[in-house]
Amino acid sequence: MSKLRFKISMSLDGFVAGPNQSVDNPLGIGGTRLHEWAFPLRAFREMHGFEGGEVNESTTIVEETFANIGATVMGRNMFGGHPGPWDPAKPWNGWWGANPPFHHPVFVLTHHARKPLELEGGTTFTFVADGIEAALEKARQAAGGKDVSLGGGANAAGQYLVAGLVDEMDISLVPMLLGSGERLFDAVGDDLHGLELVRTVATPKVTHLKFARRSKGDKS
């Protein structure tokens, strides 16, 4: 069965974006620094169409999170633009330009129906207005037996987590304190929803925590 896998970078104090998020500064104040550990990596640069780069302890983690993914689901806030109905006068086509780095079908959760958006490089955004389970089902079908990546943001991730639909969660814990901003685990309650810590990989720039669903025979 194809898995739903979630990966995100989080500050030590629990934030996935800094305060004052805007169209000009989508990750908020200090938020870009949550991802700086990945930028020099060859594995990350290749994904975004650049050459060269480092190979270090984070390489296997990045390669693993990108491997065997056939489709992505993401929330409206991650796709970005503006809240509310889509504005045909100012079409918002995502943050990622003409050739987004997904190269597979992406399903965007929204309350507002919209025609699919086909971009270069194999990325098509399909807008799903009938809930998280419908979006996941569509993504699973599109993934053709591969896994589905849960792209975020925090709100969409929280909904899938609470519904018990997340099979794997990779948190890259970044050594910085943001003090305020968008919290990853806001309003998901006090339960890891069946996930347990299965691996810690410590590197000087970031600590990778892998959580996975307890296997069915393993009750504790």
Place this chain on the structure above:
Amino acid sequence: VSATAKEQAGTTTTGKVVWHATMSLDGFIAGPGDAMDWVFKHDSGPNAEVDEVLRTLGAVLVGRRSYDVGQRAQRPEMRKVYGGAWTGPQFVLTHAAPPTPPDKTITFLSGDIRTSVDTALRAAKGKNVVLIGANIARQCVEAGLVDEVLVHVAPVLLGDGIRFFDHRGAAPVDLEQITATQSGQVMNLRYRVVR
């Protein structure tokens, strides 16, 4: 750290100021109603990082709320700092000191944060000062007084409670990882504060 304490200590070395906390994965150091039971539930037994803290500890500086939560603990040993595994000078920062401290190792302080840290560092006689409590730690971070952060991350979500670092409007604080180890399901993360 504190220039004043360092100058006055002359050639003797001054200890470090270490912010030590156990945190849930979602960033809380206490649950709703100051609940701390989850910490003991996730205690994974002997921990070399904690042993090291105790070995190098000269004094603790505790916030009033953390102190009060400790005093209310059901098990008597839990009313003591580190469950009684360490004894030494404890300084409690408060605006309203009780008339008599319950214990001669406890001193109530009401001055500003720099003076309080200086007082604790002097009492520590070259060993480290550990900060206990979110509010006091935030004040020390803001004043640039924290040298290291040691945080044990428990694989639990609390959903609500006292946040590890709640500081609206603050500039991001950069940390440099010193060590990261795992004890059972608990991660021990030690950082240097970049200033």
